Amino acid sequence: MGRAVSLARSLLPFLVALPFLWALQRWSPPYPTLVLRYVGINIVLAVSLNVVNGFTGQFSLGHAGFMSVGAYATAKTMLALADVQLAFLPEPASDAVLFGFALLVGMAAASVAGLLVGLPSLRLRGDYLAIVTLGFGEIIRSVIQATPPAFLGASLGLSGLPLRTTLIWVGLGAVAVVVMARRLALSTQGRALFAIREDEVAAEAMGVDTTGYKVRAFVISAAFAGLAGGLIAHSVGAIEPTSFDFKRSMEAVVMVVLGGLGSITGSVVAATVLTVGLELLREFQDYRMVAYALMLVVLMLARPQGLFGTAELWDLWRRKRPAASAASAGPPGGAA
Amino acid sequence: MTAPALEVRRVSMRFGGLKALSEFELTLRPGELVGLIGPNGAGKTTAFNALTGVYAPTEGEVLVAGARVDGLKPHQICARGVARTFQNIRLFRELTALDNVRVACHAGAASGFFGAWFQTAHHQGEEARILARAEAYLAVMGLSHRRDEVSRSLPYGEQRRLEIARALATGPKVLCLDEPAAGMNASEKLELMQLIRTIRDRFGLAILVIEHDMRLVMGVSERLLVLDHGVTIAAGTPAEVRADPRVIEAYLGDAYLEERHLPAPASPPEGGGPAAGAGAP
Missing domain, CATH: 3.40.50.300 (P-loop containing nucleotide triphosphate hydrolases)
Known part of the structure; x- marks a missing residue:
């Protein structure tokens, strides 16, 4: 009974989103669809980075590195499965299952990378962690460039990837990352991450295993960056090491900071605004990056805490708290 | 007889050549309220940090309900x-x-x-x-x-x-x-x-309180420990401690008056508060 309810609660957001995504996929013209796909991928990227930078307060600059691990792992899996069709399913369903599987492989690979980077580097903090993660991102890129061309394509990258990334996949990914982050933020595990952000020494003294939680936050964040990578790979159809360079990491950081460190909806809005904004500015070609940079400068001057600070959109209609619950709590059950 | 809630056995804390705390001893039984006093820089906060795991004690043992906890991380000690x-x-x-x-x-x-x-x-x-x-x-x-x-x-x-x-x-x-x-x-x-x-x-x-205000802490605790330069110079009931000439010299003398006008400047042996222990081993 309880199990069924919790399963239903877990699947509900996806079931609600699915018809909308399907309708969009079906009737939206190609260009808006393309932009929306990028919006969704950037939402996955920004919200996942927010778990590390915003929730836990650990400044990571290597998100593109995890993205590339996810992209390459997904792409290699898809290439390996190119001729496979699940016999018991019709072709479209079989393709969907295989792509879902490949995305999961990408997430797993990226989370392993997150663990490998997280374990040694999370003893550092602040600027030092930022530099280490930045270095890590560059190492991944160099390693891929140095591998034999037959394996990961070296500098040329992998091309001819099947274009499987639809709006539905991207939308489900975005819903997944938002649900993941929101449930985390409302849980005791999420509060442990916030405590680390606020005061690491005090968090440790209050029984929070700070190292363990930081590593876990890193792994989760990396996994979803890997998902974003896998989605990009099969949206464009080709990946190369330079698609995931430092600039890409910076873009993600900008989205998180702009939306407000620690605000999930802030990241979602910032990812949307920046992605759509950059597209709209295409008409002005030469002034595009100038306008973009100017917008950031103005926003940071006007609202240094980001658009939302740490607030969330859904707080607006959840303000009314039951006042009775405070009064009804009994005395604590003794010292134990 | 049950094990004391907290037992500190000859704990010393060295930072390079500086001995911030030497052979600190303390036994706390459940329900006991003990005050830890001493002038600024006497090693009170260092003692706290040593027994809550912010620092690993250089020497000595810390036992909680009979089990060793020294060398554990702060969150583990908290869990104990x-x-x-x-x-x-x-x-x-x-x-x-x-x-x-x-x-x-x-x-x-x-x-x-x-x-x-x-x-x-x-x-x-x-x-x-x-x-x-x-x-x-x-x-x-x-x-x-x-x-x-x-x-x-x-x-x-x-x-x-x-x-x-x-x-x-x-x-x-x-x-x-x-x-x-x-x-x-x-x-x-x-x-x-x-x-x-x-x-x-x-x-x-069992409660251990660090307090600067002598009168206050004497009024509220059953037992007092007095630290000066990392050394326990007196221990006993408030009345005993008050009468101890070493305490009067170390604490109630000039230093005490000075402190009342200059509250809580972080002094080197206390490492400027727990922040300095952030990167504890």
């Missing part, structure tokens, strides 16, 4: 039943009063991240228990009305009380309070000391 507050308030500033306490109820949480994501029944039960506990501890410290306020916006005295509520919520056997009354006026201090006694009686805790 030692909770503390900080000299310079260290609340989770951007979190609400309730969430500050809920973080401290976290230790026993076993449902993990997947429990949170899939909203398992186990996880939800745990969240409900944590909420009830946190609200109860807020009520004990008279902070229920501040439940949903961000902790940094609370008045100073309430921040101090919230720190105690947070420490209590970890479910300790031993509570270490580092100058809980610092910055309060005389009547607030008295009120707080009464509250600390009430907590001790209600939860049967």
Whole structure:
């Protein structure tokens, strides 16, 4: 009974989103669809980075590195499965299952990378962690460039990837990352991450295993960056090491900071605004990056805490708290 | 006879050539309230840091309810039943009063991240228990009305009380309070000391209090330890300590008067408060 309810609660957001995504996929013209796909991928990227930078307060600059691990792992899996069709399913369903599987492989690979980077580097903090993660991102890129061309394509990258990334996949990914982050933020595990952000020494003294939680936050964040990578790979159809360079990491950081460190909806809005904004500015070609940079400068001057600070959109209609619950709590059950 | 709540055996703390604490000894039984006093830089906070795991003691042993805890990490020592507050308030500033306490109820949480994501029944039960506990501890410290306020916006005295509520919520056997009354006026201090006694009686805790105000701490604790330059120079009942010539020399002399005009400048042996111990081994 309880199990069924919790399963239903877990699947509900996806079931609600699915018809909308399907309708969009079906009737939206190609260009808006393309932009929306990028919006969704950037939402996955920004919200996942927010778990590390915003929730836990650990400044990571290597998100593109995890993205590339996810992209390459997904792409290699898809290439390996190119001729496979699940016999018991019709072709479209079989393709969907295989792509879902490949995305999961990408997430797993990226989370392993997150663990490998997280374990040694999370003893550092602040600027030092930022530099280490930045270095890590560059190492991944160099390693891929140095591998034999037959394996990961070296500098040329992998091309001819099947274009499987639809709006539905991207939308489900975005819903997944938002649900993941929101449930985390409302849980005791999420509060442990916030405590680390606020005061690491005090968090440790209050029984929070700070190292363990930081590593876990890193792994989760990396996994979803890997998902974003896998989605990009099969949206464009080709990946190369330079698609995931430092600039890409910076873009993600900008989205998180702009939306407000620690605000999930802030990241979602910032990812949307920046992605759509950059597209709209295409008409002005030469002034595009100038306008973009100017917008950031103005926003940071006007609202240094980001658009939302740490607030969330859904707080607006959840303000009314039951006042009775405070009064009804009994005395604590003794010292134990 | 049961094991004491806290037993500290010949603990020394060395920082390079400096011996900030030497052969510190202390036995706390459940329900005991002991004061730790001494001039600035005497090693009081160092002693706290050594027994809560911020530093690993250079020598000696720390036992909680008969089990060794020295060398463990602070969160492990917290789980064994030692909770503390900080000299310079260290609340989770951007979190609400309730969430500050809920973080401290976290230790026993076993449902993990997947429990949170899939909203398992186990996880939800745990969240409900944590909420009830946190609200109860807020009520004990008279902070229920501040439940949903961000902790940094609370008045100073309430921040101090919230720190105690947070420490209590970890479910300790031993509570270490580092100058809980610092910055309060005389009547607030008295009120707080009464509250600390009430907590001790209600939860049967062993409490160790660092306090600068001699008179206050003498009034409230059964036993006192006096530190000076890291050495325990006196121990006993308030009356005994008051009569001890070494205490008068070390503490009630010039230094004492000076301190009253210059409150709490962080002095080198105390490492400028717990912040310096952030990168503890």
